Amino acid sequence: MARDDWHPDRLADLEGRRYLVTGSTAGLGFFASLQLAEARGHVIMTGRNPNRLASARAAVRRLVPDASVETLLLDTSNLGSVRAAAATVRGRAGLHGLLLNAGIVHPPKHRETTPDGHEVVFATNALGHYALAGELLLPLAAGRGRMVWVGSMSTSMWPYDPLDPELENGYTPWRAYVQSKVATAALGLEADRRLRAAGVPIASLVAHPGFSIGGRTRGIVGINEPSLAKRFTDNLQAPITQSKERGAWSLVRALVDPDAQGGDFWGPSRIVHGAPRLATPSKITRDPEIAARLWHYCEHATGLPWPYLKASRARRRR
C-alpha cells in the first residue's frame, strides 16, 4: 500500500490475531478498537468502568456485527487492577499487539494521588502502562507482538523536569500532562532498546494522534455525543484538528503495519492532522539518560522489573 493511500479500511486481514487496547471506552481507544475489529482482529477492549465498557462493546457490535471483541476491567491508575487484568490475559492465548492508549487528557486542577500513592496523571498515563506491558511480556513474546505507547506533540512544547516525574513540586494540570507524556514516549523508545538488547521478539513503538477532538468526530451513541455548542466550537478549529477516528489511524498503523518497526514514532503527516507517517520524536523523549532514569524510577515505583529472561526463553521454546 502506497504511504499516501494508508486507510484502515484496507488493512490486511487480522483474523487470528489478538490485540489489547487500554482506554477503549471513548476517543482514540474506541476508534482503534473499532478499526482492528473491522479488520477481523480479536480485540480485548479494556476500561475502568464496567458500564462504559459494555456500551463500547455494544457500539462496536452495532457497527461490526461479527466483531470478535471481549471486555476486561483495567484501571491503569491502579497497579492492583493492572496486575489482575494482566493475569487474566496471561491465562489465555498469545497476544499480537498491545495499545497503551488510556489517558487523562484533562488533569485535575490540583495534584491528586492514587491509592498506590502516585500522582494520578503520571500513574494513569505512564506508570500503569509500564506495569501492564511488563506483565504482558510473555504473551507478547509468544505472539511475536508489538506494543505501542501513545505520545503527544505537547512533549516539545514545555520543559520536562527529570528530577520530579510525579511533580511533587510546582504541579499544574498542563505540566502534569506533559510530564506524563514525555515519560510515556521515552519509556516506549527505551523499551525497544531493552527488548532488543535482551533478544526478546517484541517491538516497542510510539505513536501520536496529532490534535484529535470529539466535536469533529462522528456521533456514536454512548461513545461520542458532543453538544451542538461543542460541534460549533470544535469546527472553528478545523484547520488545526482532526477527528478522533482519524487520530486513531497513527496508533493502528504503528500497531499492525508490516512496514512499522521497533523504535519507530508514527504521527499525522501534517503534525496535527493527516494520514499516518513516520515522524521524529521530540528531543527530550530521545534522550537515553532521561529514559534510563525513568525506567529505573518505574521499576522501583512498581516493584515490577520486566521479565526479559523469561520472555526470551519463551521464544526459544517455541
Ligand SMILES: NC(=O)c1ccc[n+]([C@@H]2O[C@H](COP(=O)([O-])OP(=O)(O)OC[C@H]3O[C@@H](n4cnc5c(N)ncnc54)[C@H](OP(=O)(O)O)[C@@H]3O)[C@@H](O)[C@H]2O)c1
Ligand atoms: N486527542 C488528542 O488530540 C491527543 C493528543 C495527543 C495524545 N493523546 C493521547 O491519546 C490518548 C487517548 O486520548 P483521547 O483523546 O482519546 O482521550 P479521551 O477521549 O478522554 O479517552 C480517554 C480514554 O482513556 C480512558 N481512561 C482514563 N483514565 C483511565 C484509567 N485510569 N484506566 C483506564 N482507562 C482510563 C478513558 O476511560 P473512561 O471512559 O473511563 O474515562 C477513555 O476511554 C491519551 O493517552 C492522550 O494523552 C490524545
